[in-house]
Amino acid sequence: MFERRESDRRPVRGGWRLVVIGLGLAAAGIFAAGGCMERLFYYPQREPTPPPVGFPGAERLDFTSADGTPLVGWFLPATGADPHTPAPAVLHAHGNAGNMTGHLWFTEALPERGFHLVLFDYRGYGESGGSARRRADLIADTHAALDAVLADARVDRTRVGLYAQSLGGAIGLNVMRDRPEIRAGVVVAAFTSWREIAADALGGSFLARGAARVLIRDSARPVDAIRHIDRPLLIVHGTEDDIVPVAHGRRLAAAAPDARFHPLEGGGHNDFRSSHPEVDELVAGFFREHLSAAAPAR
Structure with missing residues (x-):
């Protein structure tokens, strides 16, 4: 097992700034429309992703997406959990840059608060196969990750939650809409639609919104998916978020x-998390409330 680098505990940065640059070039006509525009949302990093240290019993997960693409994740057991007694679990759908190593920082407090934690890399990220080109593929990958969680004997299938962050919020909401097995979700710094966030990245002007309409397909809109989710959601958003403006979070809620x-x-x-350390207990408390054995299924 490799030791985690000091930088691995820090949140991944920079992916959305590359989106801004790419969209600006696209608006100038340097890129062709279509699939190339879709790929501007994804900035994966290929590197080994051994299970992190500091989480007793952490192990690698290998599973496949619906089209056979091999995917890699981690299972981080709840601290002190009895392996023979199923416990609640949270699936983490991460953001658009790097890989799961840089996103563990957001949810690393959950195992010590009694939740199994499962992270995974979409296709094209980390050690997962394939390449990240279409949102539909990342949605399929997240369905496959949920299937892997539900198939694990250590997990109480009736107490599964979703933590969906940034791009992962857009992906995760589309999965949660169709999967009632997810009892509750925490959505962090997510956007309402692909065109809206592209327009914001280009400056939010009338011309920017026109360019986004031309350049960006707007299928699988998070704001449409969330309208059909009748299970509890906690929408968390920084008021000074300069990547995904807080207005997106308010509209989703x-x-x-x-x-x-x-x-x-x-x-x-x-x-x-640095400026608001209380967010760890906020998230854990929400899952504790809605994934407890006494919480009614919906």
Whole structure:
């Protein structure tokens, strides 16, 4: 087992800034429309992703997406969990840059608070196969990750939650809409639609919104998916997020049948745990409330 580098505990940075640059070039006509535009949302990093140290019993997960693409994840057991007694689990759908190594920082507190934690890399990220080209593929990969969670004997299938962050929020909401096995979800710094975030990245002007309409397909809109999710959601968003403006989080919460919006005053896109350490207990408390054995299934 490799030791985790010091930098691995820090949140991954920079992916959305590359989106801005790429969209700007696209708007100038340097790229062709279509699939190339889709790939501007994804900035994967290929590197070995051994299970992290500091999590007793951490192990690698190998599974496949619906089209046979091999995927890699981690299973981080709840601290002190009895392996013979199924426990609640949280699936983490990560953001658009790097790989799961750089995103563990967001959810690393969950195992010590009694939850199994499962992270995974979409195709094209880390050691997973294939390449990240279409949102439909990443949605399929997340369905496959959920299937792997539900198939694990250590997991109580009736108490599974989703933590969906940034791009992962867009992907995860589309999965949660169709999978009632996910009892509750925490959505962090997510956007309402692919075109809206592209327009914001280009400056938000009338011309930017026109360019986004031409360049960006807007299928699988998170704001449409969330309207059909009747299970509890916690929407968390930093008020000073300069990548995905907080207005996106507010609109998502307003569209959901059962959502609570929690603004992090002064929080940014990736650094909110540093400025708001209480967010760890906020997230754990939400899952504790809705994934407890006594919580009614919906």
